[in-house]
Amino acid sequence: MLEDKAVFLKIHESERALSILQRLSNSGFSASGNLQAEIGLAYDGLRDMVMAAAQFKQLFTTFPCRLDNVDAYSNVLFVREESAELAYLAHHCVELDKYRPETCCVVGNFFSLRGQHDKAVLYFQRALKLRPSYSLVWTLVGHEYTELRNTNAAVHAYRQAIAHNRHDFRAWYGLGQMYEILDLPSFALYYYRQAQYLAPTDSRLIVALGEIYERLNRVDEAKKCYWRAYCVGDIEGSALVRLAQCFVQCNEDAEAAAAYTEFIKLCEHNGVHSQAELAKAYNYLAAYHLLMGHFEDATAAANKCLEFPETREEAKAMFRQISSWAADAGLVRADGLSDDPSSTANDLSDDAVMDNSRKDTLWDDLQPRPRSCSEDVPTTPLPAGKFIDISLPFISSFQ
Numbered sequence: 001m002l003e004d005k006a007v008f009l010k011i012h013e014s015e016r017a018l019s020i021l022q023r024l025s026n027s028g029f030s031a032s033g034n035l036q037a038e039i040g041l042a043y044d045g046l047r048d049m050v051m052a053a054a055q056f057k058q059l060f061t062t063f064p065c066r067l068d069n070v071d072a073y074s075n076v077l078f079v080r081e082e083s084a085e086l087a088y089l090a091h092h093c094v095e096l097d098k099y100r101p102e103t104c105c106v107v108g109n110f111f112s113l114r115g116q117h118d119k120a121v122l123y124f125q126r127a128l129k130l131r132p133s134y135s136l137v138w139t140l141v142g143h144e145y146t147e148l149r150n151t152n153a154a155v156h157a158y159r160q161a162i163a164h165n166r167h168d169f170r171a172w173y174g175l176g177q178m179y180e181i182l183d184l185p186s187f188a189l190y191y192y193r194q195a196q197y198l199a200p201t202d203s204r205l206i207v208a209l210g211e212i213y214e215r216l217n218r219v220d221e222a223k224k225c226y227w228r229a230y231c232v233g234d235i236e237g238s239a240l241v242r243l244a245q246c247f248v249q250c251n252e253d254a255e256a257a258a259a260y261t262e263f264i265k266l267c268e269h270n271g272v273h274s275q276a277e278l279a280k281a282y283n284y285l286a287a288y289h290l291l292m293g294h295f296e297d298a299t300a301a302a303n304k305c306l307e308f309p310e311t312r313e314e315a316k317a318m319f320r321q322i323s324s325w326a327a328d329a330g331l332v333r334a335d336g337l338s339d340d341p342s343s344t345a346n347d348l349s350d351d352a353v354m355d356n357s358r359k360d361t362l363w364d365d366l367q368p369r370p371r372s373c374s375e376d377v378p379t380t381p382l383p384a385g386k387f388i389d390i391s392l393p394f395i396s397s398f399q
Contacts, residue, residue: 015046018039021035033066036062040059040069040072041069041072044075044076049076053073053080056069056072057073065096067093070105073089075136078109090107090109093107094107100130101128101130101134101137102127104123104127105124108122108140108144117148118148120144124144125141134164138171139158139170141157142158142174143174158172158174159171167198169199170195172194172198176189176190176212189216192212193209195208196209201233202235203229203234207242210224210226210239213225214242223243240260240266241277241281244260244281244284248284256284257284257285260284264281282304283301283314286302298318299319302318302322303315305318
């Protein structure tokens with residue numbers, strides 16, 4: 001069982017490792033400091049920083065003179081931007097042993113959080129003098145040089161991290177970022193694929209991979225990446241928006257509307273990720289439903305657009321179009337009130353829906369789209385208020 005948890009942690013299967021570690025803890029080993037540290041590392045691997053911070057805090061409260069794994073704790077505090085706690089930890093580590101590599105790592109993280117990247121590099125280099133094979137610190141040095149816009153030094157640091165630990169996906173990901181900055185997307189693709197292979201359930205890596213596929217005009221692969229990122233749990237909340245943009249680029253209007261609809265549901269459930277992206281989603285849905293003759297859905301989306309300054313004028317224009325064309329269809333009076341309250345705009349007959357030439361004019365006015373994909377996919381109406389099954393296949397782990 002101990003060997004299994006070590007393997008799972010090494011290959012970033014943190015959920016399975018955590019299950020084994022919790023069983024060990026419940027079997028009478030809860031007082032073990034090493035076991036508590038491994039549980040904290042598992043939570044860190046799951047990106048559950050709240051639980052990871054609580055676990056490490058309990059560990060170092062129980063064992064105040066322990067310096068093993070204190071570097072991992074400082075990383076968690078850095079991500080959570082807990083500067084006061086990180087300052088206390090750095091001071092405590094210096095008092096215990098200022099010449100330990102872990103202490104230098106903690107102090108480096110402290111200065112990095114304060115934006116003093118030169119001092120952070122200095123302390124990270126001290127850690128590397130004490131332990132040249134310290135792969136975690138090599139990765140952190142790469143991050144600092146990235147902040148300092150020193151791409152050559154950053155690439156060297158990330159390569160050193162990989163040389164000492166080829167299973168560290170963060171170093172592979174860092175190299176991908178560097179080559180993306182250097183405008184070498186083919187090289188970035190290779191390193192992003194390696195990072196995603198090592199951490200197949202990390203949505204950030206999959207989204208980065210999708211962005212590179214977009215830059216290489218491989219939109220079909222990009223769509224699969226964004227869909228996979230959404231399915232595994234989108235950490236940053238951007239996968240559905242990028243998926244919708246890919247559908248728009250390929251003229252797949254119904255699928256784009258479906259993706260934007262699901263993005264709105266996700267924002268309502270988990271909280272808004274980006275006001276600008278939410279405004280764009282409502283604006284697209286209003287234009288799409290107006291194009292399809294779904295006047296009630298178009299009105300509802302346009303009403304939401306009024307809440308955002310960047311889409312307010314477009315919403316007013318759409319209201320005028322909705323009123324005009326619905327009145328022409330004979331279902332809604334020019335003042336916007338329905339003659340038959342029981343009828344819905346989505347039940348319009350074929351004769352009531354605007355003709356194709358007017359649809360094309362409206363769509364060009366409201367929602368201009370780039371046409372970069374090789375094939376045009378026929379558009380089918382989206383059922384009002386429902387999210388259609390896009391049925392994009394998962395991407396397998398890259399090899």
